[in-house]
Amino acid sequence: MRTEDLIKALDADASSKAMPLRSAWWLAAGAAIVIAAVVFLLTIGPRPDFMVAAHTMRFLSKFVFTIVLAVTAFGLIRALSTPGASTARAVAWMAAAPLLVAVAVVLELLMVPEALWGTRMIGSNMMICMGFIPLIGIGPLAIFLWMLRYGAPTRPVLAGAVAGLLAGGLAATFYAAHCFDDSPLFVATWYTIAIAILALLGALGGRFFVRW
Amino acid sequence: MSGKDEAELSRLLRAAIAGDEKAYADFLHRIAALVRGFVRRKIVQGGVDPEDVVQETLLAIHVKRHTWRQDAPVLPWIYAIARFKLIDAFRRRGRRIEIDVDEIAETFAEPETETVSERDINRALDGLPPAQRSVVSAVSVEGRSIGETAAKFGISETAVRVSLHRGLAAIAKRFGQGRFGRE
Numbered sequence: 498m499r500t501e502d503l504i505k506a507l508d509a510d511a512s513s514k515a516m517p518l519r520s521a522w523w524l525a526a527g528a529a530i531v532i533a534a535v536v537f538l539l540t541i542g543p544r545p546d547f548m549v550a551a552h553t554m555r556f557l558s559k560f561v562f563t564i565v566l567a568v569t570a571f572g573l574i575r576a577l578s579t580p581g582a583s584t585a586r587a588v589a590w591m592a593a594a595p596l597l598v599a600v601a602v603v604l605e606l607l608m609v610p611e612a613l614w615g616t617r618m619i620g621s622n623m624m625i626c627m628g629f630i631p632l633i634g635i636g637p638l639a640i641f642l643w644m645l646r647y648g649a650p651t652r653p654v655l656a657g658a659v660a661g662l663l664a665g666g667l668a669a670t671f672y673a674a675h676c677f678d679d680s681p682l683f684v685a686t687w688y689t690i691a692i693a694i695l696a697l698l699g700a701l702g703g704r705f706f707v708r709w
Numbered sequence: 710m711s712g713k714d715e716a717e718l719s720r721l722l723r724a725a726i727a728g729d730e731k732a733y734a735d736f737l738h739r740i741a742a743l744v745r746g747f748v749r750r751k752i753v754q755g756g757v758d759p760e761d762v763v764q765e766t767l768l769a770i771h772v773k774r775h776t777w778r779q780d781a782p783v784l785p786w787i788y789a790i791a792r793f794k795l796i797d798a799f800r801r802r803g804r805r806i807e808i809d810v811d812e813i814a815e816t817f818a819e820p821e822t823e824t825v826s827e828r829d830i831n832r833a834l835d836g837l838p839p840a841q842r843s844v845v846s847a848v849s850v851e852g853r854s855i856g857e858t859a860a861k862f863g864i865s866e867t868a869v870r871v872s873l874h875r876g877l878a879a880i881a882k883r884f885g886q887g888r889f890g891r892e
Binding site: 500501502503507509511515516517518519578582651708709 | 725728729730733734737738741745760763764767768769771772773774775776777778781782784785786787788789790792793821828830831834845848849850852854855870873874877881882885886887
């Protein structure tokens with residue numbers, strides 16, 4: 498088949514329609530939030546003293562970290578799934594969540610006596626944290642990987658890892674409403690490990706599933 | 710390649726997405742020439758047929774045209790896809806290459822030359838289910854219109870469009886997965 502002939506076929510298929518990638522990403526984000534919410538509410542749900550805890554800085558800070566991670570990862574993954582789009586600014590924004598956690602960790606170390614550092618870091622919930630963040634995040638991750646297939650990422654492994662970070666940020670936002678360990682020392686350790694698991698799964702998905 | 714090219718190609722692709730077939734044909738011819746120039750410059754040693762990469766890139770551009778943001782420049786989008794497909798072609802043949810994106814600026818358009826070699830796309834076409842294969846062949850190689858193809862096979866125009874769309878999507882998918890032969 499000559500290229501000339503191929504063009505005839507492509508041209509005859511000009512009327513086929515697909516949803517613009519940008520709109521599809523918003524739809525996917527909505528679906529992912531719903532799935533994460535359903536899994537969260539059916540399994541662990543929010544902690545009973547949620548309203549009281551909502552008045553403490555440590556509890557609220559967890560949401561700042563996780564939501565900032567999710568929002569920045571959402572910005573980056575949209576750029577990564579569009580060929581030729583500039584990613585430099587979105588990559589720079591990805592530093593925001595780790596920086597905020599780092600600042601919170603330093604403040605926590607200054608405020609809490611050294612003898613308590615270990616207890617705060619170990620917390621009481623680490624296995625639940627490492628189990629449920631990936632569990633809540635796995636459905637959203639599947640949606641985001643499917644979206645990467647719908648898009649056209651020229652760096653599929655990186656895009657897959659960012660899909661994992663996005664799913665992780667989203668799942669951790671829900672999980673934070675359940676978790677009694679509010680110390681930044683706990684968050685910096687166990688949330689990071691749990692989210693890294695999703696990022697690794699995402700990278701593998703990007704390598705083997707996102708082909709176009 | 711100039712700002713004028715950019716503006717003209719963006720205009721054509723916007724019109725094509727809005728349903729203008731004539732604009733789409735014009736767009737595809739122009740980018741085929743541009744991508745051919747780009748690919749031929751990059752392939753200095755043998756092993757990869759530039760025209761195969763041109764065809765894969767055109768198919769990818771077609772099935773991924775919803776990823777172009779209509780307010781963004783179209784040339785960086787086109788070259789990013791061409792570059793990805795070129796690297797993929799080398800990777801499949803066990804070669805690694807580095808492509809400098811900045812060199813894109815030196816690319817100039819080139820016409821298609823007749824070659825006798827067997828195309829990857831023919832093998833992918835052979836792997837399609839018979840109904841899709843015959844519709845894609847009729848519209849491409851035989852150059853029939855949708856209406857003529859419908860009359861030839863005694864099916865509706867909608868059925869022709871569906872088979873054509875699915876056939877092209879299946880070929881693009883095979884290319885993406887590095888599968889070219891019959892299964």
